[in-house]
Structure formats: structure tokens, C-alpha cells
Amino acid sequence: MTLLVVGSVALDSIFTPFGETADALGGSAVFFSVAASLLHPVRVVGVVGNDYPTHELDRLAARGIDWSGVERADGESFRWKGKYSYDLQSRETLETRLGVFANFDPKLPAEWRDAKFVFLGNIDPILQSRVLDQMARPSLIVCDTMNYWIQSKKADLLALLARVDILLVNDSEARELSGDWNIHRAGKWILARGPKKVVIKQGEYGALLIEPERTFYVPAYPLEEVFDPTGAGDAFAGGFMGYLARADSIAPGALRRAMIYGATMGSFAVQGFGVRGFDRVDTGSVERRVKTFADLTNVEIAEPLP
């Protein structure tokens, strides 16, 4: 089953209390792919400038990531510079240089247009819609967004929502989009706009899968050391979609398992700078962590009461 992601391919400069890194591989499509490729091959659509260290992407290609949909344009690559607070709970953007990303107009290779599983990473909702315009109807369309688009292009975002199956956002985005601080009401508000399900990521508190009549909760992996939260949400999306593509299913049980794989990938992402958290991760380490997740919430309810 083809798994496709459209998103940013960037260079991140990150300051955390534990160190710093400059021009490291980053961007939603990169984090997504590195995580997803542990479970299923991925095809990437994006753009880089002629200064991008593409050999680094090639190194990651060994994992089953097809970068041939990443266009190389004249100019500078997308760069983001950010600094985290001492407890990693908040971050400040120090600099954003869009470079070639400012004129990004995603073009899908003809043979990729029938992809079955599609993730629309956080880019302009108009571009996210244009990706769908180029496709046969996929089995599953999942999209992300951010506060910037909620504020500046809400109408376009709402038009897009009517076309997607699952919106995958963090809690502050869900609150801002719906105008409701209660996360469960915010989820219902989103469901009324088109998506059949909403995944709401809550950082160190885990993530929710909200459906019209049912909610699923996956906690975050209990980590005593967190180095860099950058990309955790995209890695979550990669684990979520990678699992579904591998299982070739969007049945209720598969979606719940996909949430566990998403949380697992998010937990690897924060254990190193950029994509380094994945350096020594293989299918075996993924499976071990998934089992720990199962134990984290494992409880048998005695019935009736003693």
C-alpha cells in the first residue's frame, strides 16, 4: 500500500537546555518519513534549496524512504531556529527563513497519484488541497496544521477539513481552531467540520483519538530524559500512518494500535536532537517499546465489585 507524505524538508537550528545543533535535518516530511519507514516504505513530496545536504537524505533512504518527489529549487532551503525553555514545555521561534519553501507548489509524480495512505504535513492549506486535487481518492487522508494557518487561512483550512478523514493536531491547535478550551468539545467541533476522527496530541500527556461515540487515550512514554521535542508530533504521525499502511487497515482496532505506534515514534524522536533519536532504532526496539505501552495502561476490571 503506497504511503505518501507532503510536507517541509528543512534545516533546524535548535537550542535546548542540554545543547544545541545547527542546520540539522528537520521539517515535517523528514520526521514523518524517518518514523514511518521503520514500519512501511514512504514516498516524500517536498522542496529543498540547492544548499541542502541531500546526501544526508540519501543516507536515510536506506530505510525505505523515496525522496524522488523532493524537488531541488534555486535558492536557500527552509530554515527554522528555535529555543526551548528549561523544562522543554515552551519554545520560542528565533528565526524562520522560508527560502524556496515560499514558492513551494507540490507536484506529484504521475505514478504516485493513486497512493492509498496520504499525510498532508503542516503547510499552507491551499497547497494541501492542491495535493488532493492531483490524486485519485486515497483510502485515508490525514492532515496536520498549525496556529499560523488557523489564524491566517481559516476558510481554506475549513474547506480542506471537509475533504480529510482525520485531522491530527496538538491540543493548542485544536483549541484555537474550535475556539473552545475544553479539548473534548473542541474535538467534537472539528468532527462536525468533516473529519471522521480527530487525533489530538498533548505532548508529555499523550494523545487522544476522538470519534463521534468513543475516545481512545494513549499516554506518553515515561521518559526520565527528554532532549529535544522538535518533530515529536510529525514522528507520531509517521508511526500512526506507517502502522496503518503496514496493516493495510483503518478498522477501529488498527487505529487504536496505530495510536500506540505513533506515541512510540514520538518518544524516540525526543530522545535525541533532530532525527538522531532514531539513529539506533530498529523494528525490534519499536516492538519492545510498544509492549511497554500496552503495560502502561493494562488493568483488569474485576466485575462485579468485590
Place this chain on the structure above:
Amino acid sequence: MTLLVVGSVALDSIFTPFGETADALGGSAVFFSVAASLLHPVRVVGVVGNDYPTHELDRLAARGIDWSGVERADGESFRWKGKYSYDLQSRETLETRLGVFANFDPKLPAEWRDAKFVFLGNIDPILQSRVLDQMARPSLIVCDTMNYWIQSKKADLLALLARVDILLVNDSEARELSGDWNIHRAGKWILARGPKKVVIKQGEYGALLIEPERTFYVPAYPLEEVFDPTGAGDAFAGGFMGYLARADSIAPGALRRAMIYGATMGSFAVQGFGVRGFDRVDTGSVERRVKTFADLTNVEIAEPLP
């Protein structure tokens, strides 16, 4: 199995975005008892002034709460006045009048000294220790505390910790006590001070049971309407201890189930002002909510990977 709680019996005046209430039944021992008594009889040790509407406590006695250890002293009852923010995420204390609580010196009726399950509600750690001094060794001692005692009586609190089995606190308290913002490291820090387990409540994000080699996570019940968070933590403690007393067990499986009963009681508490959230709650409604909790995290991990 005797279940005993020592704590405050207060009158709360609360302002939330949804309304206000004046001189409503409150205090840690009251919230604890109302929740616990849905599962097991409770004996309460505390103090009230001669202005306390004890007939209201008597009304709650029907639930199996023995208030005979609540001393009536000359003077005013303990009063707390607080105001919540629009999203209920923070609150401001407008007034605290200790009244007779300032001279509270808990005295256990002789026939209560062999209680098997004891909850030391949030009072001065010196008084919490004095309660233990009056007791035969209970099977399970659980205690709560708050930032005020962490700041003003840390040495006394640490001396108490060496004598308790489980510390049950909220996340900001765990962070302040340990001086560590990472909640899992904070939990380990506490475990090194004596308690065999730590329960950390995280409000709308649920609660953690941290043991030396294992962590359990219970989410919060997905509520679209929350009226008043006051007492949710004490109601959690009541559900937790009430279940253990009823099961007469502190085995690992019972502790995990107790976390679910705790979260269930916390969710009822926030659905009304003061203890009103419990007005129409019976064993049947508790059991239905417990089942929903089980479904909230229910997932089968396919093994091996598809």
C-alpha cells in the same frame, strides 16, 4: 477493613465561570469520605467550629460515613474562598480563615486506632505524624500534602514520608517537592525518600502510579462539561482508598484498579459544585463509568507486526 481519614472539614466559597456557591461543604476529609463511602464505610477524624451545619454531615452519614471522630470546638469553622480562571486551569485563593483548624490536634477514638487503611489528608505534616503515633501499624498509609507544607515544613514532611506507603500528590507538588520538573524523575526522587509508590494526579490529563520498576497511567474521564474542580484530588483519593478497603488488598492488580476508581470519583467531583457532583451517584453509576475507563485505553497489540 476499617478505613480512616484525617483531614479538613471546611466551608468553601467558590467562584467559577458557571456560577458561585457560598459556605458549601468542603475540605479534604469531606470530599474523600463522600467518594470513598460509595465503596466502603469511612471513619473521619477532624474538627469543626460551632457554626458548622453538622446536619448536612448527618445527611451524608446515610452513605456510611462515621463523623463521630469530628470534634466540635468553640470558634469558627475553617473557611476557604477561591476563584477559578475561565478555563478552570488555574485558581486564586481569595481568603483562607483557619478558625478552629488552627489549633487542630487530631485525637483518634481508642477503637479506631487499629484501622487497616489510613488516608492522611492535606494538613500539617507534624499532625499527620501525630496521627500515626496513635495507631497500630496500618496495612496501608497514604498521605497527601500541598505546596504550603513543602515550603514551610519540608523537614517534617520528609520525616513523615519515611513512614508512609504511598504519597498521593498533584504534579506541581511532586515537582516542587523534588525540585525536578520531569515528573518521572520527580516520582523516583520521592520513592527514594520512603514511599513504596507515588500517585501523581495531573488534573485533566489523568494520573500516574509510579513504582520502582513500573508505571501505570489512568487518563481523566472525557468530560465535555466541568463545573468545579474543587475536591477532585480528594475524591480521587477516596475512590482509590475506598476500592482498596473494599477489596481488602494492596496487590499490584488491586492498586491499578484502585487508580481507575480514583479517577472515576474525581470525574464525578468536578461535575457539580462542592460535593453536589455526588448527589445522584450510586454504585451502578460508578460501575458504568469504570467500564468506560477500561474502554478508554483498551487496545490489543497484534504480535508480531502485520
